[in-house]
Amino acid sequence: MRLTNYFLPTLREIPAEAQINSHRLMLRAGLIRQASAGIYSWLPLGYRVLQKISDIVRREQNLTGAHEMLMPTLQLAELWKRSGRYEAYGPEMLRIKDRNERDMLYGPTNEEQITEIISDTIYSYKNLPKILYHIQWKFRDEVRPRFGVMRGREFLMKDGYSFDLNPTSARASYNKMFISYLRTFARMGLKAIPMRAESGPIGGNMSHEFIILAETGESKVFFHSDYLRFDPLKEKVDYSADLSKDVALWTELYAATDEQHDEALFREQVPPEKQHEGRGIEVGHIFYFGKKYSDAMKAEVLDSNGDMVGLEMGSYGIGVSRLVGAIIEANHDENGIVWPAPVAPYNVGIINLKIGSKECDEISEDIYARLKEARVDVLYDDTDARAGAKFANMDLIGLPFQVIIGPKGAQKKLVEIKTRATGERIECGVSDALCKLMA
Amino acid sequence: MRLTNYFLPTLREIPAEAQINSHRLMLRAGLIRQASAGIYSWLPLGYRVLQKISDIVRREQNLTGAHEMLMPTLQLAELWKRSGRYEAYGPEMLRIKDRNERDMLYGPTNEEQITEIISDTIYSYKNLPKILYHIQWKFRDEVRPRFGVMRGREFLMKDGYSFDLNPTSARASYNKMFISYLRTFARMGLKAIPMRAESGPIGGNMSHEFIILAETGESKVFFHSDYLRFDPLKEKVDYSADLSKDVALWTELYAATDEQHDEALFREQVPPEKQHEGRGIEVGHIFYFGKKYSDAMKAEVLDSNGDMVGLEMGSYGIGVSRLVGAIIEANHDENGIVWPAPVAPYNVGIINLKIGSKECDEISEDIYARLKEARVDVLYDDTDARAGAKFANMDLIGLPFQVIIGPKGAQKKLVEIKTRATGERIECGVSDALCKLMA
Numbered sequence: 028m029r030l031t032n033y034f035l036p037t038l039r040e041i042p043a044e045a046q047i048n049s050h051r052l053m054l055r056a057g058l059i060r061q062a063s064a065g066i067y068s069w070l071p072l073g074y075r076v077l078q079k080i081s082d083i084v085r086r087e088q089n090l091t092g093a094h095e096m097l098m099p100t101l102q103l104a105e106l107w108k109r110s111g112r113y114e115a116y117g118p119e120m121l122r123i124k125d126r127n128e129r130d131m132l133y134g135p136t137n138e139e140q141i142t143e144i145i146s147d148t149i150y151s152y153k154n155l156p157k158i159l160y161h162i163q164w165k166f167r168d169e170v171r172p173r174f175g176v177m178r179g180r181e182f183l184m185k186d187g188y189s190f191d192l193n194p195t196s197a198r199a200s201y202n203k204m205f206i207s208y209l210r211t212f213a214r215m216g217l218k219a220i221p222m223r224a225e226s227g228p229i230g231g232n233m234s235h236e237f238i239i240l241a242e243t244g245e246s247k248v249f250f251h252s253d254y255l256r257f258d259p260l261k262e263k264v265d266y267s268a269d270l271s272k273d274v275a276l277w278t279e280l281y282a283a284t285d286e287q288h289d290e291a292l293f294r295e296q297v298p299p300e301k302q303h304e305g306r307g308i309e310v311g312h313i314f315y316f317g318k319k320y321s322d323a324m325k326a327e328v329l330d331s332n333g334d335m336v337g338l339e340m341g342s343y344g345i346g347v348s349r350l351v352g353a354i355i356e357a358n359h360d361e362n363g364i365v366w367p368a369p370v371a372p373y374n375v376g377i378i379n380l381k382i383g384s385k386e387c388d389e390i391s392e393d394i395y396a397r398l399k400e401a402r403v404d405v406l407y408d409d410t411d412a413r414a415g416a417k418f419a420n421m422d423l424i425g426l427p428f429q430v431i432i433g434p435k436g437a438q439k440k441l442v443e444i445k446t447r448a449t450g451e452r453i454e455c456g457v458s459d460a461l462c463k464l465m466a
Numbered sequence: 467m468r469l470t471n472y473f474l475p476t477l478r479e480i481p482a483e484a485q486i487n488s489h490r491l492m493l494r495a496g497l498i499r500q501a502s503a504g505i506y507s508w509l510p511l512g513y514r515v516l517q518k519i520s521d522i523v524r525r526e527q528n529l530t531g532a533h534e535m536l537m538p539t540l541q542l543a544e545l546w547k548r549s550g551r552y553e554a555y556g557p558e559m560l561r562i563k564d565r566n567e568r569d570m571l572y573g574p575t576n577e578e579q580i581t582e583i584i585s586d587t588i589y590s591y592k593n594l595p596k597i598l599y600h601i602q603w604k605f606r607d608e609v610r611p612r613f614g615v616m617r618g619r620e621f622l623m624k625d626g627y628s629f630d631l632n633p634t635s636a637r638a639s640y641n642k643m644f645i646s647y648l649r650t651f652a653r654m655g656l657k658a659i660p661m662r663a664e665s666g667p668i669g670g671n672m673s674h675e676f677i678i679l680a681e682t683g684e685s686k687v688f689f690h691s692d693y694l695r696f697d698p699l700k701e702k703v704d705y706s707a708d709l710s711k712d713v714a715l716w717t718e719l720y721a722a723t724d725e726q727h728d729e730a731l732f733r734e735q736v737p738p739e740k741q742h743e744g745r746g747i748e749v750g751h752i753f754y755f756g757k758k759y760s761d762a763m764k765a766e767v768l769d770s771n772g773d774m775v776g777l778e779m780g781s782y783g784i785g786v787s788r789l790v791g792a793i794i795e796a797n798h799d800e801n802g803i804v805w806p807a808p809v810a811p812y813n814v815g816i817i818n819l820k821i822g823s824k825e826c827d828e829i830s831e832d833i834y835a836r837l838k839e840a841r842v843d844v845l846y847d848d849t850d851a852r853a854g855a856k857f858a859n860m861d862l863i864g865l866p867f868q869v870i871i872g873p874k875g876a877q878k879k880l881v882e883i884k885t886r887a888t889g890e891r892i893e894c895g896v897s898d899a900l901c902k903l904m905a
Contacts, residue, residue, distance in 0.1 A: 034533050034596055036587035060583055062538050063570070068583060069536040071598075077536070094473050097508040097516070099501050099620045100539060100603055101572075118565045123572075125619075126557045126607045131502070133540075133562075144499055144507060148475035157473055159510075164539060164603070168565045180564075181538045 028373065029395075030408045034071050036060075037420055048243055049355035050175030052364050056424045058351070065172025065180030072424065073351065075372035077183065080215065080350050081162050083369065084185045087211040091203045091266045093158035093187055098140050100164055104130035106139045110323045121168045133166035138320050138342055141188045145338065146326035152192045155328065155338075156200055160187030162347060176352045177245075177308070183348040189341040192330060194317065197339035201233065201315045202270040204343040208237050208311045209259035209277065211345065216367025217357065219310065220254050222282045237311035238284065241357035244306035249288050251280035251296075252303040284309075308353040315341040364425030365448050373406040375464050376426040378418070382411050386437035390457060394430055394442070401465045422447065428464055467812070468834075469847045473510050475499075476859055487682055488794035489614030491803050495863045497790070504611025504619030511863065512790065514811035516622065519654065519789050520601050522808065523624045526650040530642045530705045532597035532626055537579050539603055543569035545578045549762045560607045572605035577759050577781055580627045584777065585765035591631045594767065594777075595639055599626030601786060615791045616684075616747070622787040628780040631769060633756065636778035640672065640754045641709040643782040647676050647750045648698035648716065650784065655806025656796065658749065659693050661721045676750035677723065680796035683745035688727050690719035690735075691742040723748075747792040754780040803864030804887050812845040814903050815865040819853050825876035829896060833869055833881070840904045861886065869899055 037057045044061075045051040053059050058073030069077055085095060101123065107113035113120075113132075121133040134140070141159060149155065162185045172180050189200035205221065212219035217239045224236040238248055257277065264270070281296045283289070284307070293302065321327065321338040330336045346353075358365045368374060375398055379391040391407065398405040406426065408417050414433075421429050431443040431452075442460050445452045455463070476496045483500075484490040492498045497512030508516055524534060540562065546552035552559075552571075560572040573579070580598060588594065601624045611619050628639035644660065651658035656678045663675040677687055696716065703709070720735045722728070723746070732741065760766065760777040769775050785792075797804045807813060814837055818830040830846065837844040845865065847856050853872075860868050870882040870891075881899050884891045894902070 032531060034535075034587075034598060060586070062579065063540075063542045063568075066538045066540055068538060068579070070583075071533040071535050074534055074536050074600075092471060094510040095513060096473075096510050097513050099505045099507060101502075101505055101605070101620055103502045121562065121564065123560065123562050125560065126609065129502075140501065140507070144509075147499070148473075159473060166540070170565065181540055 028406050030406060030410050033406070035424075036070070037423060045175060047174050047177065047352075047356070048359055049177060049352035052355050052359055052423070053175055053352065056364055059176065065169055065178070067176060067179060067181075072372045076351050076366075076370055077348060079370045079372070080347055080354075081183075081185075083214045084162065084211055084345055084347060087207050087214060088160055088185070088187065090264075091158065091207045093160050095161065096159055097161045097163060098134070098137050098144075100133055100166070101131050102134045102137075102140055104132055106143060107132065110139045110142075110320055112139070119167050119169065121166045134163075135165050135167045136184075136342075136344075137161070137163075137186055138188065138340075139324065142320045142324045142326050142338075142340070145190050146321070146324060149190070150328055152328055152330045152336075156189065156191045156196050158187055158189045158200055158203070160185055160343070174352070176348045177356075179348065182346065185345040185347055187343040189343070190326075191339040192328070192336065194339055197315060197317070197341060199270070201313065201341050202274045203266050204313050204341070205235065205274050205277070206259070206264055206270050207266075208313065208343070208345070210264065212237060212239060212310065213259045215350070215354065215370050217310075217354065218255065220248070220250055220282050220307070221277050222248065222250070222284055223278070223287060224284075224312065225286070232317055233315040235278075235313050236284065236309050237313075238307035239310050239353055239357055240305050240307050241353065242306055243356050244308040246307055246309070247285040247288075248283070248305055248307040249285075249293050250282035250303050250305075252301045253280055254282060255303070308349075308356060309346075310350050310353050311343075311345045313341065313343045359425070362419070363423035366425045366427060368427045371404075371425070371427050373404040373426050375403055375405045375428045375430060376421045376424070377405060377407040378421055378429055378431045379407070379409055380414050380417070380431065380433040381437075382409060384434050384437065387432050387434055390437050390440070390442060391432045394432070394457060394461065397461055398464060401461075403465060430460055430464065467845050469845060469849050472845070474863075475509070476862060484614060486613050486616065486791075486795070487798055488616060488791035491794050491798055491862070492614055492791065495803055498615065504608055504617070506615060506618060506620075511811045515790050515805075515809055516787060518809045518811070519786055519793075520622075520624075522653045523601065523650055523784055523786060526646050526653060527599055527624070527626065529703075530597065530646045532599050534600065535598055536600045536602060537573070537576050537583075539572055539605070540570050541573045541576075541579055543571055545582060546571065549578045549581075549759055551578070558606050558608065560605045573602075574604050574606045575623075575781075575783075576600070576602075576625055577627065577779075578763065581759045581763045581765050581777075581779070584629050585760070585763060588629070589767055591767055591769045595628065595630045595635050597626055597628045597639055597642070599624055599782070613791070615787045616795075618787065621785065624784040624786055626782040628782070629765075630778040631767070631775065633778055636754060636756070636780060637710075638708070640752065640780050641713045642705050643752050643780070644674065644713050644716070645698070645703055645709050646705075647752065647782070647784070649703065651676060651678060651749065652698045654789070654793065654809050656749075656793065657694065659687070659689055659721050659746070660716050661687070661689070661723055662717070662726060663723075663751065664725070671756055672754040674717075674752050675723065675748050676752075677746035678749050678792055678796055679744050679746050680792065681745055682795050683747040685746055685748070686724040686727075687722070687744055687746040688724075688732050689721035689742050689744075691740045692719055693721060694742070747788075747795060748785075749789050749792050750782075750784045752780065752782045798864070801858070802862035805864045805866060807866045810843075810864070810866050812843040812865050814842055814844045814867045814869060815860045815863070816844060816846040817856050817860055817868055817870045818846070818848055819856070819870065819872040820876075821848060821850050823873050823876065826871050826873055829876050829879070829881060830871045833871070833896060833900065836900055837903060840900075842904060867903055869903065
């Protein structure tokens with residue numbers, strides 16, 4: 028993409044309304060613009076990140092055997108009256124009347140809707156287990172929306188739902204999602220630690236939050252530092268196998284957010300040199316709640332004895348739009364965003380320091396064409412802005428690598444490659460640069 | 467995908483509530499389920515088609531230099547009051563009050579919102595022209611929703627917007643979208659004909675509808691039959707070139723829906739043997755409306771003389787969810803859907819007629835594994851259903867090719883390939899079959 032053609036309205040000023048780093052940086056780097064309180068438009072650069080995150084989520088979900096579908100944003104209030112949550116949900120639920128005065132709502136989650144679909148279509152244990160998910164916009168009418176996409180009103184979530192015949196099988200589904208979540212966040216270049224959690228308004232028996240570490244995170248977290256050494260991508264996973272040992276590995280050491288933290292237990296279970304305190308951000312949450320919804324909504328199947336039994340259910344959420352903010356909280360410096368490569372909107376930014384110079388233009392165009400040909404996502408700053416502004420802008424938007432073409436080097440056919448995360452700059456020839464950037 | 471693992475709840479009965487073929491077939495083939503009047507959940511098979519259509523739209527849009535972004539579903543009423551459309555839009559606009567009693571609405575289209583974004587971010591003619599688009603759910607509160615996704619309330623639309631300095635440049639943007647729409651529909655295996663149209667509630671000076679032909683279409687259409695011979699994909703397009711001649715080719719012959727039809731003109735302009743009457747479905751609509759919104763919302767830039775001038779705008783819509791229904795209306799027979807290959811949810815269906823037979827299982831598994839390896843989208847019916855039910859089901863869901871493995875043939879290492887569109891069946895060896903299916 029050539030910057031002269033692109034739509035990337037970056038801001039020089041720090042927006043006064045933004046209180047946290049990720050919100051400021053998302054506005055400044057031209058990723059989003061506020062449409063109204065807690066509701067954002069995703070500009071092209073931000074939308075690319077949102078899509079890259081969604082694609083990683085989708086790929087990892089599909090590997091578990093989960094099926095993607097899409098439920099609508101608006102739901103009937105009746106459905107929620109049947110589960111008993113319509114009144115219970117409170118003013119965060121956006122209630123709507125259509126032109127026929129029918130009570131509807133903008134879905135904050137989809138347990139009721141998916142349970143109805145399953146109870147209408149699955150009659151036999153032979154069609155179980157099933158895990159279904161969708162990536163869809165939700166609405167939660169926060170009284171005081173803030174922190175940008177970290178606590179928006181209209182937000183994008185992956186929510187998945189498992190349906191099993193019995194608790195043993197349900198636990199296996201839960202384990203699949205547990206492991207898949209660890210891998211999903213690791214694929215984004217994030218370190219996520221599962222922490223036992225309260226079930227809250229979803230209800231149920233077992234629940235884990237997935238917390239990524241960020242110095243500026245919303246919650247204090249306490250955990251055994253061995254978790255920092257575990258790598259969920261170390262081995263390939265066979266999702267048809269028993270994953271309980273893998274889950275045990277990730278749950279037997281101490282890990283808790285401040286809400287659940289028990290200082291005495293922490294001191295007792297974790298040796299002093301392994302007691303890690305930090306801050307984190309919740310990016311995923313999984314729940315096993317048995318028959319809570321299937322009982323309320325009569326979602327039953329015939330078991331192998333011919334008896335009707337209620338379905339065992341779990342639900343599994345990833346905050347897709349929230350992740351954009353969370354990733355920035357965990358990956359930025361004083362100059363801007365530092366994207367992990369897998370979610371970067373472009374992987375390479377080309378800075379031509381002297382547009383109009385024959386040498387600079389030729390080398391820049393050549394590198395641009397060859398990277399595109401090699402299907403490297405590349406953004407070429409071909410504007411006539413000053414060098415300083417170009418450097419600042421490229422640092423702000425945080426692409427993993429920059430190629431800098433200046434008149435002095437260009438005469439000797441040399442360019443500079445800068446690694447955004449470390450600031451390291453190396454000078455090299457064009458073909459060396461291409462090798463490095465295509466690696 | 468193995469059918470035993472999949473979630474594909476097909477229906478044997480013809481749903482009484484569905485009045486048109488596409489709606490009946492989408493329910494029967496397990497593509498969608500109704501959530502409430504005019505609002506549908508997309509089941510896995512249907513969601514795959516929706517994604518394939520979206521991907522084709524996205525690819526063709528990007529080729530024109532348009533940029534993808536994403537605006538939210540909910541908008542502020544204030545925005546629409548500024549353009550004067552808030553009252554004008556009538557009861558089809560879903561009006562919402564949030565918990566702070568703020569007037570909002572579920573966007574039926576986004577002219578106001580994108581104009582505000584552009585007027586806040588683009589100040590100079592140097593940053594023009596721009597075309598931006600998004601693929602997002604819309605809501606239109608139809609008084610009597612019907613015909614399934616063809617006239618739903620919550621529907622997926624690609625809407626794009628062009629911003630230019632002057633009418634000449636705006637016309638060039640319009641031409642880009644015009645040609646790109648022809649190519650987009652052709653990529654889906656559809657024959658689309660542009661027809662001059664009224665601008666309706668969008669307003670403006672020039673407008674074309676894109677109509678695909680279907681015997682069961684909603685509108686009568688009258689056109690010069692030479693349009694049937696034109697192929698928009700015949701040559702590569704250079705979107706930076708002047709496309710007015712290409713547009714002229716597609717607009718100078720007579721073509722009109724019944725609303726715009728002038729019988730006398732039709733008889734006068736088209737030789738009798740070329741007068742084609744048929745039925746069609748609107749799947750796209752493009753508008754050039756000049757300064758209608760930029761004047762109302764003060765979207766201005768500095769021109770090269772340093773004067774402030776209002777932006778010239780156009781808007782460009784494709785009914786993405788509607789296309790799923792429209793494609794089925796244009797491609798079905800008495801046994802079910804007949805997907806054009808580019809939008810088929812899977813390209814090949816494997817029917818193992820005797821699960822448990824060593825020969826049948828081995829050949830089926832081998833073909834399944836090899837097609838997956840070659841990245842062919844394949845659905846394997848590995849259920850123990852009767853042969854008749856398997857044939858009927860596979861015809862109903864309409865994948866382009868079926869591979870049928872029966873016990874007799876399997877002993878001789880022979881399989882049958884059935885082409886869904888023609889019904890043609892040929893017997894061949896496994897490697898011949900694979901060659902044909904990977905072609």
